[in-house]
Amino acid sequence: MRVVIVGAGLMGLLTAYFLNKRGAEVVVIDRQYSSGRETSFANGAMLHASQASPWNAPGVLYNVLRSIGKEDSALLVRIREVPGLVRWGAEFVSNSDPKRYAHNLNRNARLAQYSLQVMQELRRAEELHYDFSARGTMTIYSGQRELDISASNHSANSSDDTPFEVLDPRATALLEPALSRIAERIVGSIYYPRDESGDAFKFCQCLQRVCENNGVEFAFGVQVKTLARNGREVSAVTTNSKQYLADKFVLAAGSYSSVLSRSAGLRVPVKPVKGYSITTSIGTWAKPPTIPVIDDKFHAAVCPLGDRLRVAGTAEFAGFDTTLTRSRISNLVRLLMSTYPEFEPHLDISTTERWAGLRPMTSTGVPLLGRTSISNLYLNTGHGHLGWTMAAGSGLAVAEEIIDGRSAFILDDYRLN
Ligand SMILES: Cc1cc2nc3c(=O)[nH]c(=O)nc-3n(C[C@H](O)[C@H](O)[C@H](O)COP(=O)(O)OP(=O)(O)OC[C@H]3O[C@@H](n4cnc5c(N)ncnc54)[C@H](O)[C@@H]3O)c2cc1C
Incomplete structure (x- = not known):
């Protein structure tokens, strides 16, 4: 069986890897010059099944309306984007209904937990160097009410078997001594020992090499134009260079999946949600942190990655624009300094890397996976803030569904309706 995959980000690559292992002839097409160069490039680096909640929690409409025009809010909607968001936005808000939200959280939690297991098996099978760490993740709180709500939400969610520990400020600083300086201004933290972290781009580069060695073909620097239809099937992927024919096709083009699917007459409700990161060397700092720390108030995280620190956060509905906004970058630098004041003398801002990427977000907050109404077209997209x-x-x-018609992890709850 020949399968053509559009997109060499995390989703395209991992589908390619598992298809190849199951004997398929695989071609991966991407407009970039290697894998993982768009949203999978410099994300927050956390594999955090603990954060499986969709962003459209009950009350999201109020938060979105409050944010309009406010440059420093965690969730920002650019006014010019509002017309293009009407249908998707209505669906996004309707999914904040408490029952739907709970169902969507359940779907995400199950997939996230399964995914961490698969990742462990993958690490056993292949030599992958990506600054992997299994130190868990931690969310710090400056308000007692917020901490109590988060802890009780975790306890109440029966599908979520992610273990967690509520820590007071002293216990927080004992577990992560780099937080000692700020322990008195937080009310405590929640620690999730089963979460992991690692550099998604390094992972992509390693997995690309494994795939190439195993015979996967990569067509880089190729811009996909359309998914051409012939009746109930996709007949070819048309590009700026040639047509790619196959028995089956996988759309894993991140936020651009919605644009490409339209050419095949399919509506894939995925919108880009822009986020930013900075990555800086630990430099001469003798006692750097070892646990990724999410600041609940600022919705941003500081993640240790080998001899570097990555700070990531913010959510902007700004279309497909990936230009770097100075104030957003400054916010991340400020968050880094306020979390770890003693890092200040070691920070070299001139070598700090800045980045913006587009989270592919569905209106439910749950990814779209597996077969579609087009008999030979499969989706692996829409993972939003949880793609890694x-x-x-x-x-x-x-990959299992493509080869065997069904998968061990049943995809019925993740299909495009
Ligand atoms: C700031 C930020 C922080 C994040 N932090 C985390 C985190 O801590 N944990 C977590 O789990 N997730 C996180 N995420 C989300 C995660 O990074 C994404 O969900 C994931 O990278 C999406 O992968 P993808 O393969 O779907 O998309 P991409 O990586 O964007 O891959 C899609 C590929 O398709 C290609 N493509 C698109 N259109 C075309 C075309 N027409 N022709 C050819 N090629 C095309 C692109 O070049 C690209 O390589 C974060 C995201 C952001 C922005």
Whole structure:
């Protein structure tokens, strides 16, 4: 069986890897010059099944309306984007209904937990160097009410078997001594020992090499134009150079999946949600942190990655624009300094890397996986803020469904309706 995959980000690569392992002839097409160069490039680096909640929690409409025009809010909607968001936005808000939200959280939690298992198996099978760490993740709180709500939400969610520990400020600083300086201004933290972290781009580069060695063909620097239809099937992927024919096709083009699917007459409700990161060397800092720390108030995280620190966060509905906004970058630098004041003398801002990427977000907050109404077209897209966390499980399940018609992790709850 020949399968053509559009997109060499985390989703495309992992689907390619598992398809190849199951004997398929695989071609991966991407407009970039190697894998992982768009949203999978410099994300927050956490594989955090603990954060499986969709962003459209009950009350999201109020938060979105409050944010309009406010440059420093965690969730920002650019006014010019509002017309293009009407239908998707209505669906996004309707999914914040408490029952739907709970169902969507359940779907994400199951996939995220499965994915962490698949990732462990993958690490046993292949030599992958990506600054992997299994130190868990931690969310710090400056308000007692917020901490109590988060802890009780975790306890109440029966599908979420992610273990967690509520820590007071002293216990927080004992576990992560780099937080000692700020322990008195937080009320405590929640620690999730099963979460992992690692550099998604390094992972992509390693997995690309494994795939190439195993015979996967990569067509880089190729811009996909359309998915050409012939009746109930996709007949070819047309590009700026040539047509690619196959028995089956996988759309894993991140936020651009919605644009490309339209050419095949399919509506894939995925919108880009822009986020930013900075990556800086630990430099001469003798006692750097070892656990990724999410600041609940600022919705941003600081993640240790080998001898570097990555700070990531913010969510902007700004279309497909990936230009770097100075104030957003400054916010991340400020968050880094306020979390770890003693890092200040070691920070070299001139070598700090800045980045913006587009989270592919569905209106439910749950990814779209597996077969579609077009008989030979499969989706692996729409993972939003959880793409690194869910990538391995999604890739395996989609590959199994393509080869065997069904997957061990059942995809019925993740299909495009
Ligand atoms: C700031 C930020 C922080 C994040 N932090 C985390 C985190 O801590 N944990 C977590 O789990 N997730 C996180 N995410 C989300 C995660 O990074 C994404 O969900 C994931 O990278 C999406 O992978 P993808 O393969 O779907 O998309 P991409 O990586 O964007 O891959 C899609 C590929 O398709 C290609 N493509 C698109 N259109 C075309 C075309 N027409 N022709 C040819 N090629 C095309 C692109 O070049 C690209 O390589 C974060 C995201 C952001 C932005």
